[in-house]
Amino acid sequence: MLATVMTTMLTAATARGEVVALIDPGDRFVPSSGAAFGLDLSRLLWVRGHGAARSRDASPAIVQALAALELVIDAGDFGVAVLDLSYLSVRQLRRLPAATWTYLVRRLAAGNTSGLVLGPEPTARSSEGRVLVLRPSSESVAQAVQGGPDTAHAGHPPPPDAAWEARVVQAHRPSDAFVVCRADRGNVLREGSRT
């Protein structure tokens, strides 16, 4: 689902004629699936890391990715810059000092580039930014439980056609509105509010 959000955002930006950047320290982006989504690859600057399996210590890769993102922001004229850290564990991500994200948000605020950070948990939250929390919808979880213990254990990827619940979190304007959509098609199934 994170990949769908990312690709949709990049595709929309390239369709507007913008150039976009993807900092991919996990080397997980698949160009053919991006192209199938309608992403104009000629307008994409893809910075590839060496993948998750290369080293157990992810810190150097993250530092390198942040430096690459800073270079992209400095260059200007990029519509969207994406930093994909979704391959990391929560523990690895929490090792980064919190000031990293404040610094990053300030750099983004000074330019015209929109930033998107993908991670396993809400990380780069700020008063200016938005956090989109994605999790399998309650229906999908219930189906998985009915499917047996093999599909219901923690960390098991949901099926491609699973429904997801998306919720926007703002630091200074709390809201419980959410939408449920399908990962494979992106169409909204229902909207609601939870108190």
Next chain:
Amino acid sequence: MFACLYAPSRGLAFRSAEGVPRAHCVTDALVRLARLQSPCVEVHANNLVVLDVTGLADLAGDGRVLGARLRRGAAERGLYLRIGVAATRAAALLIVQARSGLTVIEPGQEAAVLAALPVDVLRALARRQAQGVAGSARRKAPVATTGLAMPAFALLSTVRRWGVRTLGDLAEQSTAILLERLGPGGVALQRFARGEDDASMVSVPTDQHFESTLSLETPVEGLEPLSFVLSRVFETLCARLTHAGAQAAVVRVRLRLVTGEIHACQLTLASPTRESKALRTLVRLDLEMRPPRARVAQVAVLIDGAPTGARQISLLDGSQPSSARSMTLMTRLTALVGEGRCGSPVLLQPASVDGFAMRAFSPSSPDAVVESRAGG
């Protein structure tokens, strides 16, 4: 649209009107002839020159008009040339290896026209490119970056053993299999056989040279102070480039060290520029990789100028990174993440998930393939 001018070594180009033999290198004459039609001229080998007339259709006319004008101009100078006109540079280069006179390939017909040519034309072109450029043209022109020599010499004999006899046979091979068996060179060879261009045009510098030398009272050590010195030198040079209506195509830096040694570096820019900040950054990045071994007592910078290429920007599209800024960004990212780890992905076959190639990031024009990978 591209036009290729080629004077075969045994052709009539080397006889004067009275039949007297003359010099076997007419590259300078070809460059002068090409410059009458376009400022964007590239030298590929001795007596082999390509000019780019993209965007000049109103002035240069269509392919036939351009070809006829080039032939007439050549005849007036006593040069009897092979002339190829095509929508891609590779097609124009290949067609003159096989056909004499004027050949005009209609846009979109490159692969179909080239299909009948024997694969030996690739070897012939590679041999000429490998010989380089001799004489005064060598000083004026960096040799084109689309060198076919390595893939052609190393791989053509293998391809011939597969029973491939014509460029059409080679073009029809599966790209994924070529990549798997022959590596990126095989893909480069196939793209050439299809008449597809692999790299952006490198314009021939003009005869103008811009030089600035700064002797330092106190020798400097370290890149930071040297960067300040370079800033001053490049600002002066870029002001002179602006006055002359030129841009930097090749930058040569010579640092005289306190030990008496000379530390030299040369940068051939993918896209000419006259932004002093970009030039200084590119030189600094090069020096970071190969720093001078002692303190620097004198800085000398020599720039080969290239004609200014005016480009119309769109008022409706979003702003694009300038070529100089893209070049600097790519150099910095390459230094950070390594060669071939950044750029734009290109699918080798549109409907395939098997492989892709990485190209230098250039949203306005395709550029050189820097790395390929199979298996997505």
